[in-house]
Amino acid sequence: MDTKRCFANRFDDYQGSLLAGQCEEAVAPLVTATIERILQELPPLGGGPEARGAAAAASSCQGGLYGGVAGVAYMLYHVSQSPLFAGARERYLRSAKRLIDACARAEEWGEPDADTRAAFLLGGAGVYAVATLVYHALGRSDYVQPLGKFRALCAVCAPVSFLECGSDELFVGRAGYLCAALVLKQKLAQEVLSPAQIKSICQAILDSGKQYAMKKRKPFPLMYSYYGTEYLGAAHGLSSILQMLLSYHEHLKPSDQELVWQSVDFLMEQEQNCNWPPELGEAIERENELVHWCHGAPGIAYLFAKAYLVSKKPQYLDTCIRCGELTWQKGLLKKGPGICHGVAGSAYVFLLLYRLTGNSKYIYRAQRFAEFLFTEEFKAGSRVLESIYSLYEGFSGTVCFLIDLLQPNQAEFPLFSV
Numbered sequence: 001m002d003t004k005r006c007f008a009n010r011f012d013d014y015q016g017s018l019l020a021g022q023c024e025e026a027v028a029p030l031v032t033a034t035i036e037r038i039l040q041e042l043p044p045l046g047g048g049p050e051a052r053g054a055a056a057a058a059s060s061c062q063g064g065l066y067g068g069v070a071g072v073a074y075m076l077y078h079v080s081q082s083p084l085f086a087g088a089r090e091r092y093l094r095s096a097k098r099l100i101d102a103c104a105r106a107e108e109w110g111e112p113d114a115d116t117r118a119a120f121l122l123g124g125a126g127v128y129a130v131a132t133l134v135y136h137a138l139g140r141s142d143y144v145q146p147l148g149k150f151r152a153l154c155a156v157c158a159p160v161s162f163l164e165c166g167s168d169e170l171f172v173g174r175a176g177y178l179c180a181a182l183v184l185k186q187k188l189a190q191e192v193l194s195p196a197q198i199k200s201i202c203q204a205i206l207d208s209g210k211q212y213a214m215k216k217r218k219p220f221p222l223m224y225s226y227y228g229t230e231y232l233g234a235a236h237g238l239s240s241i242l243q244m245l246l247s248y249h250e251h252l253k254p255s256d257q258e259l260v261w262q263s264v265d266f267l268m269e270q271e272q273n274c275n276w277p278p279e280l281g282e283a284i285e286r287e288n289e290l291v292h293w294c295h296g297a298p299g300i301a302y303l304f305a306k307a308y309l310v311s312k313k314p315q316y317l318d319t320c321i322r323c324g325e326l327t328w329q330k331g332l333l334k335k336g337p338g339i340c341h342g343v344a345g346s347a348y349v350f351l352l353l354y355r356l357t358g359n360s361k362y363i364y365r366a367q368r369f370a371e372f373l374f375t376e377e378f379k380a381g382s383r384v385l386e387s388i389y390s391l392y393e394g395f396s397g398t399v400c401f402l403i404d405l406l407q408p409n410q411a412e413f414p415l416f417s418v
């Protein structure tokens with residue numbers, strides 16, 4: 001059924017075989033054309049360290065990995081890593097370097113005590129993490145310079161209340177810093193933080209969550225807020241904070257591991273018909289239900305995937321599968337093609353479920369969602385984008401999804417690996 005938030009899903013569900021026409025030959029030209037369009041739309045980057053250059057770089061780099069040109073640099077890096085685009089590898093990496101260098105310069109000229117210095121998706125930590133990846137992919141030994149800057153930010157986010165708005169969520173807080181460290185570890189095949197650094201960040205997240213839950217008299221052990229709101233979803237909420245604690249669970253004391261599992265189970269109990277409200281304690285109104293990566297099942301699925309991979313308990317996989325069913329019904333979103341609250345973000349849940357179960361049904365579903373992105377119905381009926389190049393709201397995340405659709409065994413939601 002068509003609603004104000006999503007298009008009706010009129011695709012037949014999987015009948016036991018994949019459809020023809022979703023192969024490299026069909027998808028690769030769409031990817032290449034979309035990248036060219038993104039590159040044409042980029043704002044001019046600031047030049048040297050003189051005042052005008054600094055101001056220009058700062059404004060074009062606003063938005064961090066989420067909405068700024070740093071996210072485009074990540075997309076180009078991601079495409080460059082695919083063997084299917086080996087011919088364009090050097091060109092994409094050189095463009096990525098130009099963009100991320102401008103963002104790194106803007107970070108250096110920014111306010112030294114800015115709130116976003118240690119932020120992953122909205123600030124400095126994300127920029128230095130992506131600069132590290134791009135330099136490393138180019139074979140440059142000086143990748144250790146941005147990596148050193150990333151590591152130094154660990155001390156910035158270690159104090160329990162280092163940000164007034166909330167110090168623990170994914171975009172600006174400690175969960176984001178840990179998420180960036182996880183991405184670097186996986187892609188560089190080396191741990192980038194020392195065990196003591198990891199422990200100090202995890203401990204601060206635990207202390208902060210215990211203090212908040214106690215102060216607000218919650219009947220469960222860990223809770224957090226961001227700008228005063230007790231979010232549950234992946235964007236600013238409990239689920240991605242717990243996901244990061246599970247990703248580093250071997251660094252936690254057994255008693256703290258227990259608190260994390262209790263919190264995971266508590267969150268599982270908050271499910272309302274395969275979905276979760278954006279805020280703790282809200283009732284989901286069907287008319288206004290959010291089925292987004294940022295708020296709701298398509299983002300919370302990643303926590304339960306991680307919980308399943310760590311514990312092997314089937315209830316976590318079952319929860320994840322229910323997230324996928326809801327996303328199949330309500331994930332053809334009208335808010336655009338992006339990964340935060342758009343169609344590609346929905347489709348990534350199917351790629352996650354494919355990796356967890358090996359069931360081709362999920363490839364089929366991801367392919368149908370990809371197909372929908374190129375229909376007249378979608379183009380005419382979806383909202384006009386604020387920025388076509390944004391990694392999270394625009395087409396850069398969509399490009400990552402299309403690349404991952406061609407290599408589903410390695411597919412991962414951008415910068416949010418399980």
Ligand code: GSH
Pocket residue numbers: 235290292294295335336340341385386387393
């Ligand atoms: N500025 C955004 C865009 O152009 O795509 C739209 C904002 C948006 O959709 N925000 C998400 C959301 O769920 C959270 S990141 N908003 C609340 C709503 O849709 O009711």
